Amino acid sequence: MTETSIEDLDLNWIGMTIEVDTPDGSQVGFRLARYEKTTRDGEPLWILFSADHPWRTELTAGAKIRWVHRPADPGWPTGHYQPPQPYPTPVTAPPAAPAPGPLNPNSWVTPPAPGVR
Template identity: 50%
Template sequence: MTPNRTVERPIEDLNPEWIGLMMEVEDEGGTTIGFRLGRYEKTMVDGKPMWRLFSDQPAWSVTLYAGTKLRCVPPARTPGSQTGPYPQQLVPAAHPAPQVPQYPAAAPPGPTIRNPQSWVTPPAHP
């Protein structure tokens, strides 16, 4: 991330509009982690708020507590432009788009008389 485009925000301000932003944070061990936010969860542990942030690709998470500062690249102001030096990745759809059949949904007409032999031996064509 480029320092001149980075904005530092408290984790308490985290909201759904931040999903997809590139961000950088220091974990409890002091390691700096950079990622694109895919989703997050906010819970309470022993009466204290806790956030679990998940990256979009590859899937991993980091647990953070109140008072943590997030450094993130704000979204681009013009539609279609990117937020940083790395192009925005498309997130795959959760479910594939429904497929439209290109053939009739009904089965082709079969022989009118069915018996156990008709399933084993194909009918003779005249």
Template identity: 50%
Template sequence: MTPDAMAERPIEDLAPEWIGLKMEVEDEHGVTVGFRLGRYEKSTTDGRPVWRLFSDQPSWSVTVYGGTKLRWVPQPPALGSQTVPYQHQSVPAAHPGPQVPQYPAAPPPGPVARSAQSWVTPPHQ
């Protein structure tokens, strides 16, 4: 991916509308990680703003500090949709609910009537 094709914003601009975006960030050790944002927490440690970003699947997190840049590939707006600064992508459920068995609309066919001949195997010729 070319850097020109990516949008970059400071972590301070992070907003709930960004949840679901595929993005990448450089952590405090200089390692670049990519993920789909599932949720985030903002706090302060020793007077320094700290963000903890959680991926949607599998569950893991990365901690970053003020001044960190978030990068993502902007998605073109869908035809007929409103233009928004951050295109929201659908996010699959982190833990799908219990699976409900799907039964056919009609019950299975009942037993087939058998004749005395249906039990007899014809002789080989």
């Protein structure tokens, strides 16, 4: 686990599994979806949003964040999101059936039942 100051938080942390100490003294771990840096009463404030649940926490200057050295999902090599890898061989669809005939606007209309106007 690597600990760093909240002031070092940047876009490279998005998607990483992190752990923080919340203002109420709890320790929470989550995958970082996004964050906002703002000020409250003239003091810097970071609002961190979880990727897994609709959850957030607010941290002030000097707070510590820890990068958890384990994958966000079992089987992934790092805590970062990894896009799916392409298939090793091309995937092909079966040959298309020939069209039933020329298409025109009337081919989309179902004729009315006999005796119905």
